[in-house]
Amino acid sequence: MPELKAVAGRIAVVREREADQPHSPVAVFGKDQPLQLDAGVELSPFQVAYQTYGALNADRSNAVLIGHALTGDQHVFNRHPVTGKSGWWDTMVGPGKPIDTNRYYVICPNVLGACMGTTGPASTDPRTGVPWGLDFPVITIRDMVRAQAMLLDRLGIDTLFAVAGGSMGGMQVLQWAASYPQRVFAALPIACATRHSAQNIAFHEVGRQAVMADPDWRGGRYFAETVSPRRGLAVARMGAHITYLSDAALHRKFGRKFQGRDNPTFSFDADFEVESYLRHQGSSFVERFDANSYLYLTRAMDYFDLAADCEGVLASAFKATTTRFCVISFTSDWLFPTSESRAIVHALNAAGARVSFAEIATDKGHDAFLLDEPELFQIVAGFLDSAAAARGIAKG
Amino acid sequence: MLSRIRRDLTMAEAARGPGNARVDHLLVADMIEPRSRVLDVGCGDGELLKLLESRGVDGRGIELSREGVNECVAKGLAVIQGDADTDLVDYPDDAFDYVVLSQTLQATRHPRAVLEHMLRIGRHAVVSFPNFGHWRIRLLLLFGGRMPQTDNLPHTWYDTPNIHFCTIKDFRDLCITVGVKMERALALNAWGRPLRLHAPWWFWNLFGEQAVFLLSRR
Numbered sequence: 001m002p003e004l005k006a007v008a009g010r011i012a013v014v015r016e017r018e019a020d021q022p023h024s025p026v027a028v029f030g031k032d033q034p035l036q037l038d039a040g041v042e043l044s045p046f047q048v049a050y051q052t053y054g055a056l057n058a059d060r061s062n063a064v065l066i067g068h069a070l071t072g073d074q075h076v077f078n079r080h081p082v083t084g085k086s087g088w089w090d091t092m093v094g095p096g097k098p099i100d101t102n103r104y105y106v107i108c109p110n111v112l113g114a115c116m117g118t119t120g121p122a123s124t125d126p127r128t129g130v131p132w133g134l135d136f137p138v139i140t141i142r143d144m145v146r147a148q149a150m151l152l153d154r155l156g157i158d159t160l161f162a163v164a165g166g167s168m169g170g171m172q173v174l175q176w177a178a179s180y181p182q183r184v185f186a187a188l189p190i191a192c193a194t195r196h197s198a199q200n201i202a203f204h205e206v207g208r209q210a211v212m213a214d215p216d217w218r219g220g221r222y223f224a225e226t227v228s229p230r231r232g233l234a235v236a237r238m239g240a241h242i243t244y245l246s247d248a249a250l251h252r253k254f255g256r257k258f259q260g261r262d263n264p265t266f267s268f269d270a271d272f273e274v275e276s277y278l279r280h281q282g283s284s285f286v287e288r289f290d291a292n293s294y295l296y297l298t299r300a301m302d303y304f305d306l307a308a309d310c311e312g313v314l315a316s317a318f319k320a321t322t323t324r325f326c327v328i329s330f331t332s333d334w335l336f337p338t339s340e341s342r343a344i345v346h347a348l349n350a351a352g353a354r355v356s357f358a359e360i361a362t363d364k365g366h367d368a369f370l371l372d373e374p375e376l377f378q379i380v381a382g383f384l385d386s387a388a389a390a391r392g393i394a395k396g
Numbered sequence: 397m398l399s400r401i402r403r404d405l406t407m408a409e410a411a412r413g414p415g416n417a418r419v420d421h422l423l424v425a426d427m428i429e430p431r432s433r434v435l436d437v438g439c440g441d442g443e444l445l446k447l448l449e450s451r452g453v454d455g456r457g458i459e460l461s462r463e464g465v466n467e468c469v470a471k472g473l474a475v476i477q478g479d480a481d482t483d484l485v486d487y488p489d490d491a492f493d494y495v496v497l498s499q500t501l502q503a504t505r506h507p508r509a510v511l512e513h514m515l516r517i518g519r520h521a522v523v524s525f526p527n528f529g530h531w532r533i534r535l536l537l538l539f540g541g542r543m544p545q546t547d548n549l550p551h552t553w554y555d556t557p558n559i560h561f562c563t564i565k566d567f568r569d570l571c572i573t574v575g576v577k578m579e580r581a582l583a584l585n586a587w588g589r590p591l592r593l594h595a596p597w598w599f600w601n602l603f604g605e606q607a608v609f610l611l612s613r614r
Contacts, residue, residue, distance in 0.1 A: 358469045
């Protein structure tokens with residue numbers, strides 16, 4: 001066990017370094033380019049870490065921006081610098097994949113508030129020389145997208161061919177289409193919603209309270225005391241992870257099977273396979289993720305409500321849009337159920353937008369967008385192909 | 397459900413015209429001005445939408461079956477999963493130039509409401525449907541004494557998506573009741589080829605297996 005702990009410690013050190021000096025290109029925005037936040041304050045200086053794949057064409061017309069989910073990052077299909085695992089969307093993105101890097105120039109920025117190199121609570125506050133912690137301003141999805149737009153300006157990309165993403169990434173897609181309609185040719189929001197539901201805010205609050213209830217959280221200043229709220233964050237992750245799956249998927253994977261034994265131990269050990277699986281999910285998550293970042297990003301999702309920005313009329317968010325949309329949901333996703341995607345489609349129809357909507361039959365729950373779903377790949381590839389033809393992007 | 401009807405027609409080897417397009421689709425497409433905005437309600441596998449897009453039409457579709465929708469989206473068509481009976485209400489007035497309902501009317505729960513929505517959303521409506529007044533169906537009922545089953549309409553009465561069959565005369569009456577203008581009408585034989593023009597309604601009603609109507613607001 002001490003050995004394992006030492007490995008975990010090393011991973012945590014690597015991760016802490018990533019927050020300021022990531023294994024990714026970084027765009028630094030100095031005092032002359034502050035980020036205006038919805039909270040009414042400016043963030044300056046700040047930086048955005050990002051990965052790119054493929055090549056930008058001569059017209060600069062083939063850029064695809066990918067928004068990552070709550071606990072994702074910019075490492076879409078390369079080896080992860082902290083965990084050593086393969087990229088989180090390597091089923092979808094890569095040479096010959098639906099988001100084909102032979103054809104498109106793929107950019108994935110680490111979102112504002114995250115902990116993999118873009119400025120967030122784990123980054124060093126230049127005024128104090130220690131991590132921001134809870135001194136970091138509360139941010140929104142719109143703030144994340146503003147920072148991404150500044151990154152694109154820096155990269156000299158005026159118009160995105162497409163913006164794609166699932167879950168919190170899908171929220172970024174919708175925000176892009178609403179905030180910068182003239183900069184988005186095609187939009188692919190997957191397994192998301194135009195506002196976070198009360199149930200989802202409730203789940204997030206349970207996760208945050210688990211973190212804050214851990215004595216090692218130390219009011220968000222754990223970094224100063226070289227501890228971290230591992231147990232709290234692990235519990236938050238365990239709870240959240242259940243919401244990413246489905247009853248059917250859990251039953252198929254684990255059922256009521258015991259872990260490495262035939263009989264119950266009549267104790268509170270992880271008797272069941274499903275318990276042991278969740279504990280593993282929790283403990284591996286805390287190695288690669290910052291607890292305060294988890295608080296800030298869940299909060300940003302909670303605050304997301306596109307209609308609220310348009311006096312309650314969602315269709316106004318997409319008024320006169322020329323963006324092509326492809327909205328996708330999954331039958332067994334109870335975190336962002338199909339009814340949420342239908343609300344997006346209704347609003348887009350009311351705005352006269354060109355919209356496709358497909359619901360994919362799967363029992364894998366919300367996480368289906370990250371998994372091997374051939375129908376998802378077919379639809380994404382077909383949608384992007386026809387949009388690329390309309391945009392005049394040469395085949396890869 | 398809707399796509400099943402489409403497949404039945406294909407099974408009956410609907411006649412093919414230039415570019416291998418189905419003749420009944422070509423007739424529908426001929427009623428639509430090029431470069432207009434069209435909503436195809438119950439668009440099946442998207443064949444008609446593809447044909448319309450090849451004519452410069454800005455086409456959108458609604459389809460009930462998940463497989464149909466996913467096939468369309470994978471082809472790059474702007475199609476959403478939805479139900480003619482419940483989802484047309486979400487479209488704003490005058491959103492389209494034409495709303496097409498091809499071989500689907502008889503499968504809707506509220507045909508009149510669907511027709512009214514079509515002409516609210518679009519300036520024109522194109523409706524095609526199987527004619528239950530065709531002589532063969534009349535004979536089947538008269539002499540067989542059972543609900544008719546034909547090559548084009550092969551379902552048993554207890555397992556059919558077609559819950560609102562009508563004849564050409566019935567549909568004409570509905571158009572009059574709803575107060576819509578019948579701009580053009582065509583009766584087609586079993587293979588989708590048009591019967592002779594300028595025939596009286598009773599002739600079409602007896603010999604047409606399908607009908608296509610172009611309607612507009614009065």
